[in-house]
Amino acid sequence: MGFPSNNFRAGVITFPGSNCDRDMAVALEAVSGEPAIRIWHGDADLPEGLDFIALPGGFSYGDYLRSGAMAAKSPILKAVIDAAGRGVPVLGVCNGFQVLTESGLLPGVLMRNAGQTFICRSVELKVENATSVFTRKYTTGQSIRIPVAHHDGNYFADEETLNRIEGEGRVAFRYSEKVNGSRRDIAGLLNEAGNVLGMMPHPERAIEAAAHPSLGGADGRELFESAVKALVTA
Amino acid sequence: MKVRILVRLKPGVLDPQGRAVHHSLEGLGFNDVEDVRIGRMIEMEVADGTSDETLQKMCEQLLANMVIEDFAIEKLDGAPASVGEPA
Numbered sequence: 001m002g003f004p005s006n007n008f009r010a011g012v013i014t015f016p017g018s019n020c021d022r023d024m025a026v027a028l029e030a031v032s033g034e035p036a037i038r039i040w041h042g043d044a045d046l047p048e049g050l051d052f053i054a055l056p057g058g059f060s061y062g063d064y065l066r067s068g069a070m071a072a073k074s075p076i077l078k079a080v081i082d083a084a085g086r087g088v089p090v091l092g093v094c095n096g097f098q099v100l101t102e103s104g105l106l107p108g109v110l111m112r113n114a115g116q117t118f119i120c121r122s123v124e125l126k127v128e129n130a131t132s133v134f135t136r137k138y139t140t141g142q143s144i145r146i147p148v149a150h151h152d153g154n155y156f157a158d159e160e161t162l163n164r165i166e167g168e169g170r171v172a173f174r175y176s177e178k179v180n181g182s183r184r185d186i187a188g189l190l191n192e193a194g195n196v197l198g199m200m201p202h203p204e205r206a207i208e209a210a211a212h213p214s215l216g217g218a219d220g221r222e223l224f225e226s227a228v229k230a231l232v233t234a
Numbered sequence: 235m236k237v238r239i240l241v242r243l244k245p246g247v248l249d250p251q252g253r254a255v256h257h258s259l260e261g262l263g264f265n266d267v268e269d270v271r272i273g274r275m276i277e278m279e280v281a282d283g284t285s286d287e288t289l290q291k292m293c294e295q296l297l298a299n300m301v302i303e304d305f306a307i308e309k310l311d312g313a314p315a316s317v318g319e320p321a
Binding site: 112113156 | 247299
């Protein structure tokens with residue numbers, strides 16, 4: 001008991017080289033009480049009636065060519081793009097964010113970190129948009145700590161695009177500290193309709209209040225609770 | 235037909251990798267280097283008669299990310315070279 005939902009159907013997509021897919025499934029189940037459905041990248045169709053789709057972190061297809069480029073052209077992504085168009089919430093974390101930009105679901109691109117190094121630590125983020133299906137359990141301006149672990153997290157888009165997404169309130173999370181050279185310190189970005197979120201930090205690694213702060217903390221939990229609550233109250 | 239695709243960052247896009255290499259060259263005493271930009275070369279064997287338009291589409295849809303990269307197409311075995319700045 002105590003679980004907020006009935007029949008929350010979340011799907012987690014696994015590409016060859018994904019390595020945070022299990023963490024994502026564990027986080028979704030911990031918050032919703034429903035086991036996440038595991039989906040293989042080669043499938044052409046998604047299971048019927050998904051309420052939430054997650055693209056996990058990792059190194060899909062070895063990140064050959066560019067991070068996320070090959071996964072963005074895989075059969076299942078066509079189905080994900082269709083589902084996003086129907087309004088199904090789609091969360092891409094880390095490599096998932098890179099797949100979302102490469103697929104065109106989100107604007108811009110994630111380049112090599114400005115400092116050239118892989119960054120793996122907990123960082124402070126500011127919640128910029130607390131109205132989306134993913135962020136409504138946060139408050140605007142709230143500071144949270146979520147771990148990052150990436151080599152290509154340096155968000156880039158041209159000034160016109162940056163001004164547009166800022167003007168439309170589509171920056172969901174912003175780094176409170178210098179992390180990877182991202183334009184405007186963008187850490188998480190929504191699509192125009194607000195049902196697609198890409199972010200470099202890993203909320204699925206921050207869902208346990210008991211964990212030592214250096215191991216992630218629990219600030220990512222509200223993100224999943226937001227999505228589950230949105231479904232239950234919908 | 236052999237085709238070589240050169241993918242490189244657009245002018246103005248910061249290239250931290252190039253900058254790091256530039257710095258290392260200077261460390262080795264090569265002080266004449268003014269700028270370093272790093273790109274990617276892709277060589278493909280394609281059917282004879284593959285159109286320039288098809289090659290351009292390959293570049294735009296997968297081989298280059300048009301947000302930050304330009305590409306150039308070079309045909310290696312005598313066919314007239316086409317430079318692939320997309321229209």
